[in-house]
Amino acid sequence: MVLATIFQSGVSIEFYIVLSTILFVIGMIGVMIRRNAIILLMCIELMLNAVNLLMVAFSTYFGQADGQIFVFFIMVVAAAEATVGLSILVMAYRNLRTTDVSIFNKLKG
């Protein structure tokens, strides 16, 4: 049983463009205003997901699966980023006892 895709029921692709752009922008604003490094990482995940959403939307809309394949690769990157990022953060927290991003300017010393 295959469901009809949403685009056959009247939703336009613009809807998803707007949606994912808004999500992306929210992620970006989050990166700018939050100072907790973990939340920054999360906002980056959110931005990546916004891109994913757009990819899938286009892929479905154009009937090409390639977009969805790219989503996989983005997920791979996101997962890798999250593991490495978090382990760095844990390390940093153990040494500096904070996850405030502003502390990372000490890395240069």
Next chain:
Amino acid sequence: METSELIEKFIVIVILFTVSLGVAAYATYFERKVAAWFQDRIGPDRAGPFGILQPLADGGKLFFKEDFIPEKAEKWLFILGPGIAMFVALMTGCVIPWSTALEFGENIVEMQVADVNIGILFIMGFLSIGVYGIMIGGWASNNKFALFGAIRASSQMISYELAMGICVITIVMMTGSLSLKDIVVHQHGFWADGYFTWNVFKQPLAFLIFFICALAETNRAPFDLPECESELIGGYHTEYGSMKMGFYLFAEYTSLFISSAVIAVLFFGGFNFPGMDNFEGNTLALLGIAAMFAKTFVFIFLFMWIRWTIPRFRFDQLMHLGWKKLIPISLINMLVTGLVIAYCEGWFN
């Protein structure tokens, strides 16, 4: 989708939920009895004949116990935790094929709520969400022991999901489908063409690893670290009382039931049974249900048997086992399986 079909699905869903809850409730009774038998005791025998009403008594008591939310807890998350646990445990049952279709005159009723073509992924997905119930509950309690329980639960479940997934992939490779129904049908009967058809005979190692991981995913001994009494008092549910606590217990036993069913489906041929070709129609379906439940109960018993026999791991040993033993072994198993499949399909010729 027609209305009649919707009603039919609705009835199947209701039956499934009732059965899941009923089995979960009586699994608690069964667990107590089994433990008693192993330990030369009698077990509950005073609530009703043979203590048969014990689960009802427990439920009734929990329901009317004072509902208490600790002052320092995160109120909404505290309530959400058991809810998620219960929801996830119940949802997983949706994709399990309980038997072949039953026929009522014109109507053909599938004994499965939804035959999703990515059924096994659905189960994996819900399993991975299941940890949130414990994590949220443990964290929201604002209690150190609960937090430790939550931390242990999360890392344990993530770790064992991996090995579990790899074992599932081996099965999927052999079947060529992600649908649980296809997997069951693929194991049709018991003996065919000089082979046992059930996956357990083809993939004993995968079964073993899957079973161990299932123990870990359901937080059963010897992997019951998130709630082990002697160390963490109650683990994640230390601060829970009344029916919220009951929900956690229910969820635990429901997932016990569902994981037993999944093991039966993936490795023990689901509703297949030896000599099933001699039957057809509704008889076959009913016998199939019986076979499926029989297998499930065997596994529930096995789960309990293990719980009451072996000691539990320490946390680092548990991680060690998961990452350094089970995952490599299951990877090798997968590799070998792939090679064998490739050989059979004539890739090397």
Next chain:
Amino acid sequence: MASKLTNEAVIERIKSQFGSDILSAETPYDFLTIEVQANKQHEIIEWLKKDEILKISFLTNLGGVHYPEQVGREFAVVYHLQSMTNNFRLRLKIYVSKENPEVDTIVDLHTGANWMERETFDFFGITFKGHPNLVRILNEDSMDYFPMRKEYHLEDGTREDKDDRFFGR
């Protein structure tokens, strides 16, 4: 197993080392008991521990005794020491006065003395100089007396269900 050391030999050896610090030595029930100067016990115990022949390096027990009628030496601190290799036991006593119940700690020699000294302090109020953490151990911190001293009551005092006339005490 019989002991390899005799009481006489040990007392001989200790006396040759410390002489006048040993106030008395007796052997009640074949158990060598020596009384030493109150400020010397740390030195003696250290020597006993390190001595090549005696090797009395194991602290069996430590406790206090209260003798209210012995003026000037109301409190005794009793050390039971033991040499496992020689299978020999020794009792060492010091007396201190009520006004100044102060003795040196031996925690630096025997780690296990820590709680025993705390207990003695808790019960008798004998202070051990140099003890790392001399606070009450068994009783509540808020307690304002030292219960094992003879002048204090044993009883709780809140008990109502007893008629003392019948107990001959």
Next chain:
Amino acid sequence: MNLETIAIILGGLTIGSALMVIISKHPVRSVLYLVLTFFMISANYILMNAQFIAIVNIIVYAGAIMVLFLFVLMLLNLSRENEPKSSIMVKLSAVIAGGTLFTVFIAALKDGVAVAATTATDADSIGLVENLGHLLFTKYVLPFEVSSVLFIAAMVGAVLLAKREKQIIE
């Protein structure tokens, strides 16, 4: 209720929960809202008939990555709301920058898709496993292998980081 309404409601919920991610003061709440966002996005995928991506999104993001985040938060015990507040100026400028970016994106993308959709014949089944799997192992086999290398690199990196930390303690 037709699919359009559902899509709009879902979209609203997605944006709402995404906003809560950055508004919530408590990191754990942020994580939970982000999980909710991912669920909403997965629901959107299902609407687009990309079931496989939807379930993988849940398994990978909600089931693994976000659990990892939550785990780290709990491990570090960052339950105290000790995050320093950004100044109002920073917030304002962030919102303005975001708004600008939004405008630019919309403007850029809007024209890009003006062309009518060329609906392929198998449009309904492109989101299914068989199709994706086939593509992944034929056309995109190189990136696929490369991504596995990336994973190994990430794993080794994470393990090394953890190891080094141990030596410091010793």
Next chain:
Amino acid sequence: MSTWEEEKIHDDATYESSLDTIDGSIATLNLGPTHPATHGIFQNVLKVDGEKILGSEQTIGYIHRAFEKLAERRPYNQITTITDRLNYCSSPINNIGWHMTVEKLIGAEIPKRAQYMRVIIMELARISDHLVCNAVIGVDTGALTGFTYLFQQREKIYDLFEEVCGARLTTNMGRIGGFERDFSPAFNEKLEAFLRDFPKVFNEFDTLLSRNRIFMDRTRGAGPISAERALEYSFTGPNLRAAGVDYDVRVMEPYCSYEDFDFVVPVGTTGDTYDRFQVRQEEIRQSIRIIEQALAKMPEGSYKADLPEFYLPPKEEVYNNMEALIYHFKIVMGETPIPAGEVYHCVEGGNGELGFYLISDGGRTPYRLQFRRPCFIYYQAYPEMITGSSISDAVLTLSSMNVIAGELDA
């Protein structure tokens, strides 16, 4: 000053402040007093980093009952009831140890038969003590079933005690000078049955745990203590033997004819939980051997010493004989003359050297009675033993040390 140096100073300043947060943010965990592993009596405030224990502070005294003060107000024969409650898992050892202390003080000679009977009772008590400890180690590792198997056997030991003295746990067993009555035929029967059945069940328990890898992994290396440190801390008993020192009062200073029996002293190597478990397991086997030997060699004779001034005369005499009645009154009222003096007597209790330091001034009650309580002495090593290990190990270490609250808190 270069900018780099400026940074550095700045860094140092922040480092100072972050040090404060390090101290503040290392979590403390309250293990006890109501934690299940601590049986409601000890408090351990653990400093933990994740699950790793960085340090611990102990509070004890939660069931301090003032035994020593109480002993100064009770006549000699009533003190037995107090010793019952010291290490309540093996109260007969305490009872008999106390009786022997008084016998030493008054210089009594005990018939060989009574001594052998005492050995049997004490070894049974040791078995029951070790059974509780090892069963609880099993429970704390999560294997409950073994616990129930052992507890069935322990019930049988209690039945035996009941046959001898009429009580199960706080036995108040024996009298100064021997026993209040001889072993009954029912006792002998039950003892034989016990000796027959027990090894089977015990071996089952042993198979369940001791070579199971999960259990071995859990217990090996958990809470170790070296022989040197153990001696510094004045350890005795199974915990010291687990560290590798074969000190056993029964062999070093035999009392109660222990020199007549052939048994070995099991020792461990590293003093970890596994060693403690195994040492106790082996001691149980040795105890069974001792009991069998004692039964085989049981001499004829009286079950009590001839001590008219301390041992209550038989009831028949009391009823009918004036002299006996007078003795009876004197003994009960505590008016018999007791020599003044001080004795120290020790027995190998369930947890180690259980010593009685008794000072008598000739009065009705002891002038001072100090108990050398092995638990109290070795429990102070607990923080040292668990530092650096995980919470799970801490729990196991606690249960394998077999800290009995009655003995700990006096």
Next chain:
Amino acid sequence: MGKIEDLEVFNGEGYQLSRLDKVIAAARANSVWPLPFATSCCGIEYMGSMGSNYDVARFGMERMSFSPRQADLLIVAGTISKKLAPILKQVYEQMSEPKWVLSVGACASSGGIFDTYSVLQGIDRVIPVDVYVPGCPPRPEQIIDGIMKIHELVKHEGMRNRYSDEYKAKLDKYNIEVNGK
């Protein structure tokens, strides 16, 4: 709670246990989860009654709740010293209603032989006790006897008793606040 006859007074005039009350009471009585506050000798005997020979599991009581939130019955077994009393009280306060207290053994009930400066002469000075079990330590039979007395109590208690003024007054006597309401 006091004696069963007292419960009538508790219930107010004319109040009878309704059928629902009876069902709930029966459910509660068959599912009393204990919190063993076992400090000394009696604790060992309580372990004995958990074991195979006596098996309190028959009463549906094998699930020990070391967390006070989940427990219905506080089993105080063993000496409670004055140092421990505040902790006992705290545990009692943390328990959710309805809750009962079983005082096992001489020490917990009255201090027993330990009439000393450090021992609380009966836990009823700190928390209300429902059933006392004598013995030092009581045999498992006696503990089960006490548990059955508790069951009797539970079965005769209506659902509203815990909101009654009498109950509040009783807790007031011990300076314990009634949770919530």
Next chain:
Amino acid sequence: MQSLTDRKKVVGNKEMTFKEKLYLPAIFKGMGITFSHLFRKHNTLRYPEVKREFAPVYRGQHVLKRDEQGRENCTACGLCAVACPAEAITMVAGERQKGEEGLYREEKYAEMYEINMLRCIFCGLCEEACPKEAIFLTDRLVPSTFERDEFIYGKELLVEDVNLRIDITKRQLTGKRTEK
């Protein structure tokens, strides 16, 4: 450290054989043991329905005995109270009046005799102390109750019923008193 006793035996072998390292053999062995218990008869006493017989010397609830003629043996000498470590026995002595010879055996008797069963530790010292064959411990258990006050057992609960004698002959401490 050298051996102190020459009876040393090292236990606690920490090396695992390959078979033991595999986890499974030991686990299966353990499971076999638990499984074999599945078919064994349970070992539980269904307490309130089935009661156990205690040892004849069991120390349970006290009884104040009467002699063959139904007279109370107790003469209120107070030895039991002195011997009681829990200080649980209280009594008031009374002089036997004319005409009460059928009630009390001796010239003195206990007008009031109370045992606080909650204090009592059932040590049996009172029984031992009694020179008059009056107080015995029996194999009856003291029931639990709801009120603390109910544990003070007076004579009405302690003295045995003339018609329902309690058999204590199996207790070895019983001597036979010759008739005066």
